[in-house]
Amino acid sequence: MTLDRRLMAEWLGTFSLLATVIGSGIMADRLADGNVAIALLGNTIPTGAILVVLITVFGPISGAHFNPAVTLSFALRREITPGDAGLYVAVQVFGGIVGVLAAHVMFEHPLLDPSTTARTGLGQWAAEFVATFGLVGTILACLKARPQAVPMAVGLYITAAYWFTSSTSFANPAVTIARGFSDTFAGIAPADVAAFIAVQLVAAVLATWFFGWLLNETEEDVA
Structure with missing residues (x-):
């Protein structure tokens, strides 16, 4: 696929992912009548489901990263050039932000509304490390053992996580940045975004190395 088509797939996929995350979060919060568990469930199911769809649809075009941490992992494995990786990350972040704004329009929420939801502290950072490490590991292991299972595996992993x-x-990181623009159920305060991203990127690097070793890949594959 040409680079412009790959970038459009990454943009549209990340746009759709964030429109789903924020839109389902708003809908779930409105319908749950204050029950946070029900609201979270209403946010979880659409997110896992759309990931299966988006990865199935866009995987053959761009690889369906939709995630700078995943793109970083593939760059470390030399499966995408540094230049293309940088462009992937740029369109992922932009697509995610536009997806948030689209959800705001659909639900008649203020268009520009930075989140006030605090998400910080050791427990939250540890959770992001575990979540990102496991996500990258899920992708790499499935690609080696059963590539056709990646869409379902990623959707189920995020649903569980x-x-x-x-x-x-x-x-x-793209999702984290975009969710900072939404003071809704799925938001994160902008002040807490940087720490989340730092932990996610560290987890992606370590997961790439660890699963490269675990799956018995050559040094060149993970350098």
Whole structure:
């Protein structure tokens, strides 16, 4: 696929992911009548489901990263050039932000509304490390053992991680940045974004190295 098509796939996929995350979060919060568990469930199911769809649709075009941490992992494995990786990250972040704004328009929420939801502290950072490490590991292991299972595996992993991590598994720097623009159920205060991203990127690097070793890949594959 040409670079422009790959970038459009990454933009549109990340746009769709964030429109789903924020839109389902708003809908769930409005319908849950104050029950946070029900609201979280209403946010979780659409997110996991759309990931299966988006990875299935856009995987053959761009690899369906939709996530700078995943792009970093593939760059470390030399499966994407540094230049293309930088462009991937740029369109992922831009697509995510536009997806948030689209959700705001659909639900008649203020268009520009930075989040006030604090997400900080050791527990949250540890959760983001675990979530991102596991996500990258899921992708790399599935690609080696059963590539056709990646869409379902990623969707199911994120569905589970929403519930077993205290941070509700952002596991994605583009998602983290975009959710800072939304003072809704799925938001994160802009002041807390940088720490989340730092932990996610460290987890992606370590997961790339660890699963490269675990899966018995050559040094050249993970250098």
